[in-house]
Amino acid sequence: MNSIGNKIYNHDTDLDITHKINSMELTNWINHLQYIKKELSNFISICSKELNSKIESPVVIQRFKKKQKENDTLLNALLQYNGARAKIIECEDTECDMVYISEHESYRRSYIYHLDKYRRLKDEFFNSIKGKFTLLKMT
Template sequence: MQSNNIYKNDSENQIIQKRSLEELNMWISQVNYILEESNTLAKIASDKLKNKDLRDQFLMIIEKNAGILSAFLTYKNTTDNFMECIDLDCDLFYYNEHEKIRNLYTEYLNNYRSVKKKFFKSLLIHN
């Protein structure tokens, strides 16, 4: 992941904006990784564990992944605008948007972890 350079002369607002963008890039990377891992775990759940319920849960995560990535990328396309904010209302708007995206990511990640935990429990029981 590429880091935005933070300079001594950056304002507090510029630092926050750059860190928010780094955080968003990290989330996008994580969601892409979850997509790859979910594909593999769905195949294992189906082929090795013969657990269609777990497979379907991973397939739902994969399906939701497209919407999550779309929301992230749509938001990322607006980040140039928040770099140009000159008043508090503008800053608050983008702060609130970032919080919505953070909550979306957190909910998605928690759901994924829950299904993954079920998968590993099933794998332990299967063997």
């Protein structure tokens, strides 16, 4: 592969295009995990303060903190992987390219699994607080 840039050109090979698309996808995953990191921090803060008396906060907080560690672990792994992808330009044969593609598929499965588990945790949280609050009318 000649370049790892993300712009796709007519003269790019199928492998070049695959690597570029994978790089764009990886950037999206990293951005999403960084957002989830902020969101988890907010959930933990809300459960620790505002919702403390309305929910089983020690259990909820513990589950959010566990997910926060898992998110950080995956985010750090993807950041390291992103740095290692710079060596794709050194690939001179298809076998080398396939190693990167296989590794990307493995990270894709990890990301999707993590996202699914996180969404389930959020759904459980919102279901657990549903109906426990009343809205104040502003006049």
